[in-house]
Amino acid sequence: MIPPEEVSISTEPPVTDTPITDEPTNACKTCDISKIAPTNPLPGTSFESEENIVTGCLTTTVTCKRDDGQICSSVAVQPAPPATSVNLLQKLYQMIPVLYQIRIENGCQVITVTCQRDDGLICSSIAVRASFKDQIGTVEVGSTTDSGSGFGLLECNSNGIITYNGADEITELFCEFVDCPPPSCTSCDLSTIASTVPPAGTSIIPQENTVNGCKEATITCQREDGQICTSVAVQATTAGGTSDIATDMSTGLATAQLTCTADGRTKITKFTVKFTNCAA
Template sequence: MCIRMIPPEDVSVGTISATQASPITTTQCTASSCPSTTTAVRVNPVIVSPAVRVTPVIVSPVTTATGTVTTTPVTMTPMLCTNCDIAAIAPVMEANTVFENTNTVGANGCTQTNAICRRTDDQVCTGVILSATNAAGTSTIFSAMNANQVSGLLTCQADGTYSSGSVTGITKLMCTFDTCVPPCATCDIEAVKPLMNPPDSSFDITGSTPDGQACKRYVVTCRNMIPCPAINLYAEIGTGGEQLIKTEENGATSASAEVDCGNDAKLTFMGMFPVSHSSRGKSLNALKLEEGIYQNLGFQVCTTCDIAAIAPVMEANTVFENTNTVGADGCTQTNAICRRTDAQVSTEVTLSATNAAGTSTISSAMNANQVSGLLTFQADGTYSSGSVTGITKLVCTFVTSVPPCASCDIEAVRPLMDQPNSYFDIIDRTPTGQTCKVYQVQCNYNGVSCAAVLLYATIRQLGNDIEDPIALGNDVEMMATELACGNDGTLTFIGL
């Protein structure tokens, strides 16, 4: 049984210390007038998020011997968001791959871990994915196309688990490497075709890779419908200029040469010099001179691209932006950006590209309001991004966009555990038709009325975390208050 007590003057909202319980006035009594007394006990504060920590404080009934009534301060619980163990969730790696991680300390003092899935050989994969498993299942949290590694930032939470964006309580990481081949199997032979053929002529490419060999080899051929005094096959090479790689004379109708895909993923002729890719704004050029020899078809200009021709159709409150730079090879590169113009945050923002093969995602971001991706102007007058070439249209997608004030993670402020004979409730009190979330948090003491029930929260003021009581009730079984999700996506108590 709890006996009603009159709390001391210094037990009130805004005046109680965050580190020590206020003393209760000593009262002398006799055995008949004071058979039992109560001692005010405050439960340990528990950190539950960098922005807000809610800690129930209950003055529970504790029977003591007849006589003086005193209080005992309880030691504060330290921050737990620095004790995450990345090894406990590290992925099982396949051959020739490695999982690496480096730790840093975030602005809120919590551990942040950069997790890296990486190949240890020189192979390149069509996709490298870092996934995370939690109670809800397995989700992709970071990915990269045409790469040999991917990395992403994980944040240590107050419950001792890692999170990434909306994926919380991570129990296992997984690294996936899709369709990995040596660089010498990835050359884009189509990119070095001449832009056009002279009249009555054709340009052919035939695969000639030996059986069982991974590195690609091709035969390139210039053909003419009528015999020519000479047919010269030239290549424009990466160092600049032209190189004669094959000549057929005396009434020839064709000239052929073999080109190999090198260990640097560049096409070469007899291993002597690289044949420039269209990704460098160059091409393998057939030339045709007087008396039936191939004339110069002209070198591809890779600076006259038109991003407006493939720009996406944007929905309300979004915008497509782009900035151009010049690559090391002199060709135009365009940074394409899909961005919201309001304050809303999307669960995922995706930049996709359409070409003859269909639509592919070229860049994505989770829990963001924008995404960007680098496009490269090609020798055929189209844009490309990684293995996605001949882009005819871009698409920006914003999935489940809500204002920041609708995105607060109320579960993150739940105490790590309930005190004996008590429990903690969260109730959504958002008014009908209102987007910004409002929650009621309450501490209940199992149907027993107590001298005092206090609810504490850790708030951020001037860059510092300060613990303060936010609700106090006397002679009650429970205490409740409301928290609102603010415009910055963090929970607040009456605006604090």
């Protein structure tokens, strides 16, 4: 008779060289920039990304660069230039409006996204809107009034998906530009032009008027102490430099007349005043 094989049953765990751990995966290391990177950069340009772990989470530096040796006055990571239509809901690259900033808060990524006008227009409202997974319609995730850009904050949550205020996964982003009128000769703002502090005993007095449907302004530089000068000049700084735009002789004041052009500009960036040989 052949004796039965001996069989032993043990309740001890198997011996293994692999460490046993119950530590969960840190999902803020799992975000994938390739899912939101542009797929069709312009000819002669490229989009690059470099990933690093910062404070336990993935941080990605993205770079837009020219590969043809050309030098640009500015290079930015941003959406295609928006159209000028009023109340336009403009669809951006999927999941990539302007990535102005990616930072780490509480160990996870926080992304600032921006919808921006590149044509200088000011809108009554600019909003960043988002579509969410399994939801119909869009939700505003950030907005700015009376500005040329609007901002929203998104998060990379513990499951490795981009969300807003802990809501469901964001699948697409949009920009909404509301009431962005083109500039005209009525839109110049004299208050945006800088001026130097006038000397003691003098003043600069601006005054705006509407003439033939367009804005005009007078800038008066005058003495407040009764002194008379051999000359008083109102000076203006433009892209071409600083020059006198009005001069009066043997008096205590000078007045310059400004006109707002059709593009909504005065072309002047700064006012100064010059009093020469003044005496009571």
